[in-house]
Amino acid sequence: MSPSAPILLFDSGVGGLTVLAELRELLPDAPVIYAADMAGLPYGTKTEAEVAARVAGLLGRMAERWHPRLICIACNTASTIALGMVREVLETPIVGTVPAIKPAAEITKTGTIGLLGTDSTVRQGYVDDLEREFAQGKTLLRYGASGLVALGEAKLRGEEICVDEVTKAASGLVFQPGGEDLDTVVLACTHFPLLEPELREAFGKDVTFIDGAKGIARQIARLVQGQEMEREVPDFAVTTGPMDDFEELTEAFAAHGLKGLVHL
Structure with missing residues (x-):
């Protein structure tokens, strides 16, 4: 595994930043990609079938593109519905989010x-x-x-x-x-x-x-313990939605160490 392989944090929107904040405390040197499915927001009003298909499809595309060392589904709705399916189709270690x-x-x-x-x-x-x-x-x-x-x-x-x-x-x-x-x-x-x-x-x-943010961060840290990490490029955020809307969050992302914005 490359030392620059990122941890991918995935959420329907910006809620997963609460998990990222805790992860930074434990793994400040870990390269991170934050992915927000803004085009699919909100998940909570969608059917289980819609959420499962969407999450599995998006994570498959992102895993192929960025080769993360670990994926965290930092979304309770996505985790409770799609976690099992995603683990079946991806070889990447997956950490889910469950109610505390x-x-x-x-x-x-x-x-x-x-x-x-x-x-x-x-x-x-x-x-x-x-x-x-x-x-x-x-x-x-x-x-x-x-x-x-x-x-x-x-x-x-x-x-x-x-x-x-x-x-x-x-x-x-x-x-x-x-x-x-x-x-x-x-x-x-x-x-x-x-x-x-x-x-x-x-x-x-x-x-x-x-x-559950602290517990999720601790679980991620346990799973990547001992792995070599090196940040070759600045951490960045990815969106599925319009870039104009995403750019409104530039300051919030920067406060969490995410320096660039990318469209999926």
Whole structure:
């Protein structure tokens, strides 16, 4: 393997930057390509078949073009739907993103956990499996808040975000039977941590928010441990969508060490 072989971080949009930030802390010298399927955004409102076909096809093209040492699907929706298929068709090691139900179950004091994700993520059988394995004896409340994806994207572009908009998109989690006992919320979409200040204001100071970014970064670091790494070219970001829209994010990408923008 070439020392310059990159780690490819893939997301439907910019939410995966929350994973990249954690990865930089552990592997500052790792060459990285960040891929955002802006033309396919949002995934949370698509059918499972649409997401699976799109993710597998795009990752196949990118693996052939850039020969990454590892691919991280930094998107809960894509991971819960397409992870198995992608692992079957690609030889590249794949790290997925799953809702952080296990750590949430370990820290809740009331026993009531909220799962805030896209509409598609919260209905997946994979989430059922995580609940059975790690949250027995707990209450897991789920809510699809796909509207938060667009708000997270807008915030990263520098647009002003109203807390009332965030509250409206996410409040259905609380307005369920048992919602008054909620003390821990799993942010099961990589876009959602971008809105954590607004979510804290919406839910109140007694609610703890948890996401999987740190755990994902640690898993990537474990899998590439001992590998030689050398950055021959500056890290860059790739999009499937219009370059004009992508260029609006130039400053945000640069803040994460992504110096160039490329169209797939």
